[in-house]
Amino acid sequence: MRQIVLDTETTGISPSDGHRIIEIGCLEIENRRLTGRSFHYYLQPDRDIEEEAIAVHGITNEFLVGKPRFQEIAAELMAFVSGSELIIHNAPFDIGFLDYEYKRLNEGFETIRNVCQVLDTLVLARQKHPAQKNNLDALARRYAVDHRERHYHGALLDAEILADVYLAMTGGQVGLSLHDDVEGEGAGQEMIQRLATDRPRLKVVTANAEELLAHDARLDIIDKAAGGACIWRQLT
Template sequence: MRQIVLDTETTGLSWEKGNRVVEIGCVELVERRPTGRTFQRYLKPDCAFEPGAQEVTGLSLEFLADKPIMQDVVDEFLDFIRGAELIIHNAAFDVGFLDAELSRCGAHYGRLSEHAVVFDTLSLARERFPGQRNSLDALCKRFDVDNSHRDFHGALLDAQLLADVYLALTSGQGDLGFSLPQDDRRGAVARTPADVALVVARVRCASAEDEALHRARLERIAKVAGHSLWPLAAADAPALPA
């Protein structure tokens, strides 16, 4: 299963008011493991930042002046995400902006949902933790994902943090190492064969809550795609030949 954890940074909060995407960051997971492939581009907008947005992102029009526009990178971006499941926090925000950008690039690009299935981690977090704060920062704190190096909102950095949060949110799987500083991250990922031999696999049985979340997710996939390749319950599975 191929998944792309995605985040964007923008000049403001509303694409309807003409705000634009100024950064796209993506992290690729295959079978819930990072492949090391990422996609990150800064984009030159044709509008100014709204008050406060520049301070949040740490970006400026001067920095973005020589960066490509969306039309220059749209094909590369769509090639990277095509056919994957997009993991996005507060997906309506990012999808609205990206759909607007695709529309500006040409009607033949369609909408984001025509290229990939979208999974919203904010909706899942609200189901699991109703009435609590479920921002990315709040979830990092809840799942002990270190975001102390997050001085500004950066699309690639936030996608890396969200990858750790997503795995913890969906299965309790530990930190991928994205939350570590760069130097420590290399040490955490690089292992010699002898080191790997010492790793002991632990089997975690699904709880009733996990099974309910899994079923709800399959139902969402089936609703978006029109069908699901996976049966919703063991009783729905086809009988194996004798």
Template sequence: MRQIVLDTETTGLSAEAGDRIIEIGCVELVSRKLTGNNRHFYLNPERDSHEDALKVHGISNEFLRDKPKFAAIADELVEYLAGAEIIIHNAAFDVAFLDKELDLLGKPGFTSFVGRITDTLAMAKEMYPGKRNSLDALCDRLGVDNSSRTLHGALLDAELLADVYINLTRGQEALLIDVDAADAIGAITTRVDLRQFTLPVLLASDQETAAHEEVLKLLDKASGGKTLWRQDRARPVA
């Protein structure tokens, strides 16, 4: 499925209280790879940002005065996002604002035209319970360079979140083997008849078994229950 990593910046914290979207950033992934087919909009919210919001995003009210209103880009945005899996950090916040903007135009809600929504904050809380799971914290934990992020920006944050998402879901991918590479290695490997050796059987300790199970649980969550290890073990032996 085509995936779009999305982030917004807003005039404040409450769509229901009248706050509006001022910036939307979208980054496209196909087969888990960046395509460069991104979208970025600055929007005139028809109101000023709250002082606390200005400290977060740094986008001045004056800068937004001549930018298009949401109505001018709504159809382009809907067409771009249609049918895709949308990846958002703290999805409830952004979706509430997008729903409000669409509702003001008499359009159906956000979930009516996208394929599904994946919340990376919810994913991170399951994988790292009890730890800080902000975007900055996840960048630090997963080795994603966020040194250019002095203020929040929708496109920059979407680009960082794309890297974070790929790292969060990388566990299953790491188990895949390149068949061509394996064949090439086999071509230069000297075969040894192991029947001449007595090989001891070392069983996993209870602690090692428990640690292994915890890793499988993380892979289950990241892969939606499609862990290859479990599928292989469940198959009957011929």
């Protein structure tokens, strides 16, 4: 399935208060590999950005002067994400803003969930690491994902980090440590414990005659289906 890692930056915390998207960043994944295709815009929101938001993402009102408005990129964005699975950290936040932006255009656009599947990596992280910090910074540390020395958040930068985190989080074991969800001092160190030399020997259970006959019968079926090329027959 084609996947799109998506992140937004906004003027404030809630679209119900009239806040708007000011940056959107998307990266395409196919077959668990970044394809190099991306979608990225800074947007003019036609309203002031809250100081608290500027402290997070560093985007100022002055910087956005002359940038396109959402209506100018709405069709291009919809075409880029349609039919994909969106990978978003804390998806209700970004989906809420996107649906608000499309609804206010009053041009008949579908809601995002009508054209895309959505995978919320925050929900996934909480399932894999209960009672742990699961914000993007914590996950990047846990999975040894490069932070790129960021001082501010940014939609495209966060999408890059989230893509790496998602691939690590869904790719099976990433190290030898049995404590990969431990944070702080000692996190990420490999834990190897040697077994005692005087431990009881493992019990070996061999197949009985009835089980061996059933095994041979199964190999006969496999050998017939493989045209006489059953690898187990060759080994024996």
